Amino acid sequence: MPPISGVPAQKRPNWLMAVLRSCLHMLWMLVTVMPWAIIMLVASIRVRGKPLWWMAVRWLGWAIGGARVLLGIRTHVIGWENLPTGDTAPAILLVKHQSTFETFLMPTLMPHPLAYVFKKELLYVPFFGWAMGRLDMVHIDRSQRNESFAKVVEQGKRLLAQGIWVIMFPEGTRIPRGQTGTYKLGGTRLAVATGAPVIPVAVTSAKCWPRKAFIKTPGVVEVSIGKPIPSEGREPKELMEEVQAWIEGEMRRLDPEAYAPQR
Template identity: 50%
Template structure:
């Protein structure tokens, strides 16, 4: 049943993306990008997430949304930095966030029929990853312009999807943009690979945990590397909390307080056992 349910979801996406993308492209000369986002792109993305939930049985739970500015707040500059494990989160955050988002993504996605064409018309930041200097200049200039218009930028700090239980290399691009624009970074842990594994077209019924952390404000005296270390530390520790079975026991962070409590409890049990044996020796049965 899993392959059949998954096939139905992907078939729905493939069929419905055609009219959605066509409308976005055709209305580009007449309707501003934000309206096209709210009234065309976002409803389709919400439908895709709903189809995965209702047909593919992929539920989700979100915590930490109180860390986000309210919808009417257009002055807060925000960069979302989620863990990237599957395609699910690219749909989910666009459908869930209270502000229009500007994704930073590889330009190859623009060549996907209909879906990529629609993305090209929504004022997002597509980059050529082979031209690193030029890519960063584009992210910096467009990122600031889009944030000035009230958009939030979303960047996957690992750059690409990572396997469940694995940690990719965190790039400093988001931190560099934050320090250049004064934006805050919201770190996000997403355990999506448990239900939509990387490079898979079959959903695994279950619940995806999503956890948003408190915004990390750039320190003028710090460096992008130091800021990204904070983002990475929070995300990876939170991943081990929301998806503990994905990480081998030896890789989990050691909680010194719990370790000391366990040692103390063990010592107390041994002491109780010793007292019991001494008492039995002093009062032998007749």
């Protein structure tokens, strides 16, 4: 066998298997997302709101199920008891962002529909973005920050009143394993403006599905749901500092190897 650059000889069989499994999972997502997106686009002519959302979650469940079967990625969730109860109980989920995995995973876990706050460019992604555009979410233009936040508050109040939870990644982008991004205040500003509690969530997805990586590896992704943090009477900066402290502390507890001092 010719040498594989950067891969020790003793690890080549496992590496090749990871490549094969990753290719199969990518193929699985491609062959399922296209017909399902078309079905959703057609269904959205008559079906909107929560029924269309749960149609979308069906495909996300296939993607996560495919990751479990084809990639060997399992999930372990703690903190279920911290989720608010009641059909219209509001919540704003602020989630650690390490990879695409938690973007797919969170809707399959939550008992309420979720409204992602995302940049409008994602709407142009073939099939996946087209289907997202038919869902009740908040897409923003980053070039118009003030107008965008006013839109987030306006739509956020409406969605929360309907029992739809808002989900945001406060770091704004996927962060490499063992690192901390800059926690932006959009999520806590929305919480203070609406009075909704914040639910911090730590996710160790990069152990198996690293940021921007094609090759994924088997393992367990830990998801820890924190206790609701009240937003009434708080300042967004001080509230986000509390959210960040909890998430980053929990990340170090769940994945201590990633945060070990470099020698």
